[in-house]
Amino acid sequence: MSFKQHIPNAITCGNLVSGCLSILFLTQGMPVKAAIMIFVAGLFDFFDGFAARLLHAKSPIGADLDSLSDVVSFGVAPGFILCYLMDRAFDLPALELLDIDVMPCLAFVLPVFAAIRLAKFNNDDTQTTSFRGIPAPGMALFIASLPLALSQVGHLTDGSMGYWACLGIALIFSFMMVCRLRFFSFKMKSAKWKGNEVRWIFLIVAVVSFVIFRWLALPFVMILYVLLSIFFAERME
Helix, strand or coil, rough: CCCHHHHHHHHHHHHHHHHHHHHHHCCCCCHHHHHHHHHHHHHHHHHHHHHHHHHHCCHHHHHHHHHHHHHHHHHHHHHHHHHHHHHHCCCCCCEEEECCCCHHHHHHHHHHHHHHHHHHHCCCCCCCEEEEECCCCHHHHHHCCCCCCHCCCCCCCCCCHHHHHHHHHHHHHHHHEEEEEEECCCCCCCCCCCEEEEEEHHHHHHHHHHHHHHHHHHCCCHHHHHHHHHCHHHCCC
């Protein structure tokens, strides 16, 4: 491999380290920092692909490394965050096995389906301009937004996020990651308005919403992404 091919791979390793730090912060009882590290991983994930395209440095090793990093940062880490929220839910059902509360562990359907989603993506040539199923990073950013939004309104530590709501989120996103629905990507052939109307509308609404509502806007923005994809992704092909 040439030196320039190692540049995007080094950025990908930043993604992996960010995912590991997210899990570490969570084990130390710092869910907000854990959530922020998933967003940092998202930045690394964006820039490694950008660097690979800019430097013409795509490689099979880089693609595999990217997928392995994504499983950690956008599968395992958000699974731990949702497990953390479920473990502290006010309506947590009691069920222990080997001295472990079993019910919060159902959050780990997320990393399982994220891994399946990433494996399918690596073997599907039709997902170049759009996605089949919601991308694992999209799911991860939604999950990461939950502790940030709860922290903003002062309800992160009081179990305000119900167990059944968390389980519903886990099951819905697990399905959406492997379903056949089209979701639009942000890869633009040009920055022109024509042909990119839905992407630009989404980005403008997302930025304005975040400026006004901060972290509370993120769950809404993800729901908007899903709705726009359902109605417009097929037409954007």
